[in-house]
Amino acid sequence: MADLSPFDQPLPVGSDGKLSGGWWGVLALIVTEGSLFGYLLFAYFYLAAQTEQQWPPTGLPDLLLPGINTAILLLSSVCVWTSERCIRKKQTRWAITAMALAIVLGACFIGMQLNEWDKKTYGMTSDLYGSLYFTITGFHLCHVMIGVVILLLLLVWISLGYFDDRRYAAVAIGGVYWHFVDVVWLFVFTSLYIFPYL
Amino acid sequence: MAFSDVTRNLPDDRLDRVPDFGRAPMGSATEAHLAHIWESAPGWRGWLSTVDHKAIGLRYLVTAFIFLLMGGIEALIMRVQLALPDQTLLTPEQYNQLFTMHGVTMIFLYALPILSGFSNYLWPLLLGSRDMAFPRLNALSYWVFLFAGIFMYASFPIGQAPNAGWFNYVPFSGPIYNTGPNIDVFALGMVLLGISTTVGSVNFVVTLFRMRAPGMTINRVPILVWGTLTASVANLLAIPAVSLAFFLLWLDRQIGTHFFDVANGGKPLLWQHLFWIFGHPWVYAIVLPAMGIVSDALPTFCRRPLVGYAAMALATMATMLVGFEVWIHHMFATGLPTVALSIFGAASMVISIPSSVAVFSWIATIWLGRPVFKTPFLFFAGFVILFVIGGLSGVMTAAVSLDWQLNETYFIVAHLHYVLLGINVFPVVGGIYYWFPKFTGRMMNEKMGKWSFWVMFIGFNVGFFPMHIAGLLGMPRRIYTYSSRMGWDTVNMITSIGSFVFAVGLLIFLVNIAISLKRGAWAGANPWDAATLEWSVPSPPPAYNFAVIPIIASRHPLWEDRLDEDNGRSSLTEGYLLTKGRETIGTSPIDARPVTIFKMPEDSYTPFFVGLFVSLLFVGLLLHWWNFAGAMAAAGSIALIIWMWPQKALVQRVFSTARTNGEPHG
Numbered sequence: 018m019a020d021l022s023p024f025d026q027p028l029p030v031g032s033d034g035k036l037s038g039g040w041w042g043v044l045a046l047i048v049t050e051g052s053l054f055g056y057l058l059f060a061y062f063y064l065a066a067q068t069e070q071q072w073p074p075t076g077l078p079d080l081l082l083p084g085i086n087t088a089i090l091l092l093s094s095v096c097v098w099t100s101e102r103c104i105r106k107k108q109t110r111w112a113i114t115a116m117a118l119a120i121v122l123g124a125c126f127i128g129m130q131l132n133e134w135d136k137k138t139y140g141m142t143s144d145l146y147g148s149l150y151f152t153i154t155g156f157h158l159c160h161v162m163i164g165v166v167i168l169l170l171l172l173v174w175i176s177l178g179y180f181d182d183r184r185y186a187a188v189a190i191g192g193v194y195w196h197f198v199d200v201v202w203l204f205v206f207t208s209l210y211i212f213p214y215l
Numbered sequence: 216m217a218f219s220d221v222t223r224n225l226p227d228d229r230l231d232r233v234p235d236f237g238r239a240p241m242g243s244a245t246e247a248h249l250a251h252i253w254e255s256a257p258g259w260r261g262w263l264s265t266v267d268h269k270a271i272g273l274r275y276l277v278t279a280f281i282f283l284l285m286g287g288i289e290a291l292i293m294r295v296q297l298a299l300p301d302q303t304l305l306t307p308e309q310y311n312q313l314f315t316m317h318g319v320t321m322i323f324l325y326a327l328p329i330l331s332g333f334s335n336y337l338w339p340l341l342l343g344s345r346d347m348a349f350p351r352l353n354a355l356s357y358w359v360f361l362f363a364g365i366f367m368y369a370s371f372p373i374g375q376a377p378n379a380g381w382f383n384y385v386p387f388s389g390p391i392y393n394t395g396p397n398i399d400v401f402a403l404g405m406v407l408l409g410i411s412t413t414v415g416s417v418n419f420v421v422t423l424f425r426m427r428a429p430g431m432t433i434n435r436v437p438i439l440v441w442g443t444l445t446a447s448v449a450n451l452l453a454i455p456a457v458s459l460a461f462f463l464l465w466l467d468r469q470i471g472t473h474f475f476d477v478a479n480g481g482k483p484l485l486w487q488h489l490f491w492i493f494g495h496p497w498v499y500a501i502v503l504p505a506m507g508i509v510s511d512a513l514p515t516f517c518r519r520p521l522v523g524y525a526a527m528a529l530a531t532m533a534t535m536l537v538g539f540e541v542w543i544h545h546m547f548a549t550g551l552p553t554v555a556l557s558i559f560g561a562a563s564m565v566i567s568i569p570s571s572v573a574v575f576s577w578i579a580t581i582w583l584g585r586p587v588f589k590t591p592f593l594f595f596a597g598f599v600i601l602f603v604i605g606g607l608s609g610v611m612t613a614a615v616s617l618d619w620q621l622n623e624t625y626f627i628v629a630h631l632h633y634v635l636l637g638i639n640v641f642p643v644v645g646g647i648y649y650w651f652p653k654f655t656g657r658m659m660n661e662k663m664g665k666w667s668f669w670v671m672f673i674g675f676n677v678g679f680f681p682m683h684i685a686g687l688l689g690m691p692r693r694i695y696t697y698s699s700r701m702g703w704d705t706v707n708m709i710t711s712i713g714s715f716v717f718a719v720g721l722l723i724f725l726v727n728i729a730i731s732l733k734r735g736a737w738a739g740a741n742p743w744d745a746a747t748l749e750w751s752v753p754s755p756p757p758a759y760n761f762a763v764i765p766i767i768a769s770r771h772p773l774w775e776d777r778l779d780e781d782n783g784r785s786s787l788t789e790g791y792l793l794t795k796g797r798e799t800i801g802t803s804p805i806d807a808r809p810v811t812i813f814k815m816p817e818d819s820y821t822p823f824f825v826g827l828f829v830s831l832l833f834v835g836l837l838l839h840w841w842n843f844a845g846a847m848a849a850a851g852s853i854a855l856i857i858w859m860w861p862q863k864a865l866v867q868r869v870f871s872t873a874r875t876n877g878e879p880h881g
Contacts, residue, residue: 025233026233027231027232027233028231028232028233028234028800028809028810028811028812029230029231029811029812030228030229030230030231030232030798030811030812030814030866031230031812031813031814031865031866031867032814032861032865032866032867033811033866036801036810036811037811037867038348038349038421038425038801038813041348041420041421041424041425042348042349042352042417042421045416045417045420045421045451046417048451048452049413049416049417049451049452049454049455050455052451052452052453052455052456053455053458053459055455056455056456056459056489056492057459059488059489060459060463060474060485060489063482063485063488064474064480064481064482064485067482068480069480070480141470141471141472142470142471142472142473144473144479144480145473145474145476145479145480145481148466148472148473148474149474152463152466152472166852170856170859174861174868178869179861179867179868179869180861180868180869181869183230183869184230184866184867184868184869186867187859187861187867187868
């Protein structure tokens with residue numbers, strides 16, 4: 018039986034957190050972007066399984082700096098999460114601080130990753146491993162850069178006082194995208210840096 | 216009026232309010248107000264900025280149909296070349312480009328976009344909503360599709376069109392054997408088209424879960440919705456594979472990477488895996504919504520509900536689920552291990568089970584109903600026959616040993632045309648006959664309709680059935696000519712004749728559209744006496760779709776009185792009014808309880824500009840204008856930021872007045 022009596026409870030209007038269309042949209046985006054990285058890593062393992070060259074050609078990768086960089090990226094995720102929490106507790110000033118910190122950490126990751134690229138003795142076109150390494154980390158770095166731009170926008174919007182505990186969908190949406198970019202890095206890191214040790 | 220604001224007493228009714236409930240009959244002040252809110256501006260401004268799903272849906276339909284005609288003309292030229300042995304109408308290279316563009320056009324620029332057209336137009340009407348979940352994204356999806364189509368045809372006039380077949384195998388499509396711009400146009404065009412398909416799929420998925428009318432629980436949505444939902448979820452998972460494959464190929468060709476480069480450890484089979492991991496789910500993405508069209512429209516002409524609704528919905532999803540496990544049946548002849556061939560061959564045969572469930576559902580619906588032999592019925596019944604023939608040849612080629620004999624012969628060409636024309640074109644043309652009254656307010660001519668069906672149906676079978684025989688006689692696909700000593704003369708002549716007869720049938724259909732647009736009889740809201748929600752609104756539907764958001768009690772809201780299923784009655788004339796700007800109701804994913812009031816965006820130019828800049832970015836990549844490409848990326852980003860900027864009108868941010876009400880920030 019359908020209940021045809023009109024609804025007498027107030028309903029939220031507009032973009033209300035996880036009830037918003039955008040939240041569902043970004044989850045769908047994450048599914049398709051996650052697939053993209055899945056296929057990238059599929060290509061990596063497919064070619065690695067059949068290669069006759071040394072893998073990676075210059076020997077096992079150094080783990081120290083990439084490990085620190087991984088920690089930096091994860092820490093930035095914690096900052097974004099904190100920022101969203103603060104907005105929902107109406108502590109806008111703390112939210113701004115946490116978001117700014119997340120952006121600084123994201124920028125650090127980009128800088129260290131570019132430095133890592135610089136140190137490589139092979140390039141994108143020198144051999145098969147180089148093609149894979151730079152394409153996969155390049156795809157990820159692009160995502161981090163876009164993510165930092167999104168975080169910058171969120172910082173501006175939070176500073177303009179756009180959000181409070183009732184309306185913060187943009188922060189939730191941008192935040193979950195940033196978490197996704199960070200989680201993907203764990204897969205990339207495991208495949209490119211840990212896997213050769215196995 | 217009942218909708219006068221009862222919620223004004225709440226603290227801030229801009230953030231929370233009880234949705235007004237009442238009636239808004241045609242001609243009432245409320246209805247006029249709604250029309251004023253939802254209508255697009257007249258002239259080119261409205262044309263460029265509209266986000267109305269009905270306008271976008273019709274654009275998709277018309278554009279995709281134009282691509283169908285272009286691909287059809289390419290096919291006819293090839294059939295002239297092949298009608299007799301040793302013809303010289305086309306050079307081998309011209310023939311390569313024609314069959315490639317024919318495949319690309321039909322599979323990528325016609326088959327899915329036409330179904331997106333139906334779904335864009337129909338979904339909100341079927342679901343009882345005022346628009347899709349993301350109207351601006353919908354507009355972007357169309358513009359990028361249009362630009363990608365133009366992009367892929369850009370090198371056609373200068374004789375440099377893609378020429379390696381629609382599945383574009385390396386190494387032939389690689390930098391060594393294919394030095395012109397042909398493949399780069401295809402590769403970048405496919406990545407661009409992938410953006411359009413992806414954002415469109417996101418829109419369908421979110422719309423299904425959030426935008427259904429209250430009471431339309433998940434087991435009450437029409438089968439077309441199941442079909443498009445399944446296809447969209449599959450697209451989200453599969454499109455990245457093909458976009459990546461084409462992007463890697465472009466890197467190989469233009470940057471000098473080694474993914475498919477045999478000399479440096481790259482593997483050509485990686486291309487085939489990535490392509491078919493996408494390719495086979497895609498085959499189901501371009502037939503499942505078309506099967507949904509039949510499942511929804513056929514019952515109207517059988518005067519009874521579809522037999523086996525739940526079985527059909529489950530079969531739709533099962534087909535797709537198994538469809539992700541069959542891609543290697545395109546690669547049986549590549550020397551993969553026997554165990555892989557056996558598993559994928561078996562999985563391919565398993566597909567026949569959900570397909571049979573669907574076929575028996577349709578047959579039972581006809582059997583147990585009282586068929587009315589109108590034109591759409593003929594197309595849908597014809598579709599069932601073609602589906603069975605195409606399905607049978609599919610099971611045959613799923614057997615590894617037989618596939619080794621038939622692979623790369625005309626038998627495969629026959630199979631894929633029975634599947635794609637039978638399960639896509641026939642339901643699409645039938646669907647246009649069926650919904651034309653809804654689109655335009657006028658009926659199509661019935662006599663010409665019957666002629667168009669019989670000419671198309673006979674032409675199709677005369678044209679494509681002999682291809683099975685040509686394949687069994689050993690004729691390879693994609694050869695530009697043949698010697699008369701091969702014994703293929705007769706089958707080829709018959710095939711060419713049949714293809715022209717089929718084209719005449721399609722022409723009759725087009726003439727019918729042109730005449731009916733001007734002189735067709737007025738249709739009224741529900742000319743077929745159908746059961747689903749889209750027929751409860753006027754033809755063509757007003758800009759706001761539903762004056763009140765209906766409340767749904769069954770799968771057949773317009774047949775409840777006669778079916779008397781004891782589910783209660785849907786409320787179509789009394790419902791939620793939502794008249795404070797563009798609004799619609801948001802419901803919970805499974806049981807469709809109202810949970811929120813969505814603010815819908817106004818018309819906007821940003822989708823057009825984002826689409827334009829992204830497309831120009833790809834032009835820059837194609838021509839190696841790196842600075843131009845960078846500038847377009849920046850321009851596209853700025854347009855996106857404008858688009859995403861939180862708006863008060865959409866209640867994406869707090870109101871500054873709330874601040875003065877004693878809610879300080881920070």
